[in-house]
């Protein structure tokens with residue numbers, strides 16, 4: 001794995017982004033921002049899964065104002081998503097937004113950009129410049145690839161802020177197409193010092209979207225690129241957070257909650273391992289410690305993996321052998337597989 005690109009660290013509320021800080025997991029609410037109670041509820045749920053930064057849509061002045069009340073009910077920093085209207089950016093800052101997501105080029109005259117940059121700087125609030133392949137400005141250089149156009153668009157937006165002496169910047173360059181996204185991030189990573197927010201845009205429903213996101217995000221992380229991560233899914237945002245952590249855990253970049261090792265099952269299995277692993281997975285969602293748990297379907301290949309885990313079970317006909325840190329600690333009856341395994345996990 002490549003050494004991580006060290007970017008300029010910025011602070012969004014209490015969360016450090018970039019530098020040597022851990023890669024941060026981000027999501028976005030799917031509630032109506034005007035509905036303060038539902039938005040707080042959803043953010044609380046996201047916090048419960050480990051979400052560290054949350055973005056909310058700010059389509060109008062009322063939504064910007066709602067940020068003040070939402071902030072009172074949550075503990076993680078909130079980023080206001082603004083398009084076109086600089087007054088909404090100012091209102092969101094006034095309401096206490098910890099970050100802005102806005103493209104200065106979209107808000108018109110230079111004076112408006114200047115007012116926003118000044119207000120953000122006074123409050124130490126960073127701005128994320130987010131370029132999406134689907135909404136690129138018309139190019140005067142059609143020979144450029146989409147990735148190159150994305151980079152050019154981002155550099156243009158960055159320059160607008162830098163010219164105002166504003167450098168609390170984070171950048172994202174998202175496309176649905178994974179190779180385009182990777183190419184764009186690889187290019188811009190060498191050109192700017194700012195932290196990068198990575199993800200695959202409009203990745204789809206969980207079945208395909210998690211795979212598409214994982215391919216793109218993990219390739220970039222493996223290349224050392226990325227300071228914050230969002231898995232964009234057409235689903236409840238909790239799924240985005242869970243998927244982001246699974247990617248980071250798979251690359252040993254973050255520890256977060258349990259890791260479940262389970263065999264795929266085959267003709268040797270003498271228990272319904274698919275059902276058993278599903279039940280264990282459900283129960284593990286509530287466990288908040290980094291622990292490796294193995295659920296294996298037979299006594300031929302099972303013990304090896306089960307021994308390697310912190311707590312493992314290798315099932316045979318009607319009974320299973322229970323392992324803790326590589327040592328066999330008991331034999332369990334089939335009716336007690338889940339309860340005994342989980343009791344050991346709780347005790348660990």
Ligand code: SF4
Nearest residue numbers: 263265266269297298
């Ligand atoms: Fe099959 Fe046993 Fe391997 Fe599971 S552990 S896939 S049951 S051989």
